[in-house]
Amino acid sequence: MKACDTKSGDSRATPVSETIQTVLSLFPGVGLLDRAFEEREEFSVVRGPDLIHGGDIRNFRVAAGVYGGIIAGPPCQGFSQANAHRFNPQHPSVRNSVEMLELTVRLIEAARPTWFLIENVPNVPDVRVGPYIVQRIAINDWECGGLQLRWRAIQFGHIEGWHLRPSRVNDRSFSRKKGRRPEAITTKPTSRHMTFAEQCRRQGLSEPVSLPGWTREAKFRAVGNGVPLSVGRVLAAAVAECVSPANENDCLCGCGRSVSGPRQRSATAACRKRLQMRREAAAKFGSPNHDFAEMADQRSSI
Numbered sequence: 001m002k003a004c005d006t007k008s009g010d011s012r013a014t015p016v017s018e019t020i021q022t023v024l025s026l027f028p029g030v031g032l033l034d035r036a037f038e039e040r041e042e043f044s045v046v047r048g049p050d051l052i053h054g055g056d057i058r059n060f061r062v063a064a065g066v067y068g069g070i071i072a073g074p075p076c077q078g079f080s081q082a083n084a085h086r087f088n089p090q091h092p093s094v095r096n097s098v099e100m101l102e103l104t105v106r107l108i109e110a111a112r113p114t115w116f117l118i119e120n121v122p123n124v125p126d127v128r129v130g131p132y133i134v135q136r137i138a139i140n141d142w143e144c145g146g147l148q149l150r151w152r153a154i155q156f157g158h159i160e161g162w163h164l165r166p167s168r169v170n171d172r173s174f175s176r177k178k179g180r181r182p183e184a185i186t187t188k189p190t191s192r193h194m195t196f197a198e199q200c201r202r203q204g205l206s207e208p209v210s211l212p213g214w215t216r217e218a219k220f221r222a223v224g225n226g227v228p229l230s231v232g233r234v235l236a237a238a239v240a241e242c243v244s245p246a247n248e249n250d251c252l253c254g255c256g257r258s259v260s261g262p263r264q265r266s267a268t269a270a271c272r273k274r275l276q277m278r279r280e281a282a283a284k285f286g287s288p289n290h291d292f293a294e295m296a297d298q299r300s301s302i
């Protein structure tokens with residue numbers, strides 16, 4: 001097991017027994033993504049403010065050089081496919097999501113961690129963060145051994161360009177017709193039969209989160225907004241085990257999969273499509289500086 005820490009300037013991995021990384025969690029919510037990192041001996045997670053606990057990130061100052069990593073789940077409502085106003089930059093939901101994403105970038109630049117991981121919805125704009133090389137990964141709970149098909153966009157940045165290689169347990173064999181049926185999750189208790197315990201189970205929790213005094217709606221929203229535990233665990237393991245930049249065995253789209261042969265550049269049909277879309281967007285909007293974050297695609301950049 002290796003820790004992803006290159007602060008010493010040594011590009012070899014540091015044994016975990018010698019290094020516990022302090023990880024700052026921004027927009028922690030009820031801490032589902034945090035749990036996955038807390039389960040691992042490599043990380044010690046500390047939390048920034050969250051509105052649901054009475055804190056506002058706009059009042060938060062971050063210390064430089066203290067954190068090995070930053071994990072962040074800024075609010076996604078403004079970018080969500082389900083938001084009819086998502087193309088209106090003046091809409092409050094869009095303005096808020098953009099502001100919070102920009103703030104996340106500024107805090108990462110100020111804190112200068114070795115790595116950061118931002119979780120959001122697929123329509124989130126690409127982030128450009130100081131000197132970091134940013135890898136964009138599409139991942140869902142089902143691929144990670146969980147129950148849901150909802151896609152997440154992960155933007156992982158590493159100061160030395162180390163590459164995240166998430167280990168997807170259901171990769172490529174995915175089919176709606178095969179095996180278990182995926183289960184939906186919402187941030188609202190749409191059916192009165194749906195219990196909070198069931199909502200938590202679908203997020204991968206063996207026991208309901210204890211939120212005494214919270215309304216049913218608030219509990220559903222907070223847990224529904226969280227990162228499913230299976231996804232969090234796959235990401236935390238990938239961060240703990242990340243040791244090197246991308247190489248010729250890595251899919252060029254940045255998904256973290258390996259390619260099967262020396263002449264292959266992409267791992268799956270979806271990867272090829274992603275690359276094609278980026279090429280088209282690069283031709284339209286200007287040429288990219290490097291393969292991942294700066295490959296302009298149909299999203300805007302922050």
Ligand SMILES: C[S@@+](CC[C@H](N)C(=O)[O-])C[C@H]1O[C@@H](n2cnc3c(N)ncnc32)[C@H](O)[C@@H]1O
Pocket residue numbers: 027028029030031032033034049050051052055056057058072073074075076100225226227
């Ligand atoms: C997507 S949720 C985070 C979920 C979390 N990563 C998890 O896995 O449980 C986004 C969070 O951002 C918080 N938030 C939104 N605006 C905020 C602000 N101005 N300051 C602090 N927190 C804020 C919301 O209360 C919400 O809990």
Ligand SMILES: [Zn+2]
Pocket residue numbers: 251252253254255256257266267268271
């Ligand atoms: Zn790929």
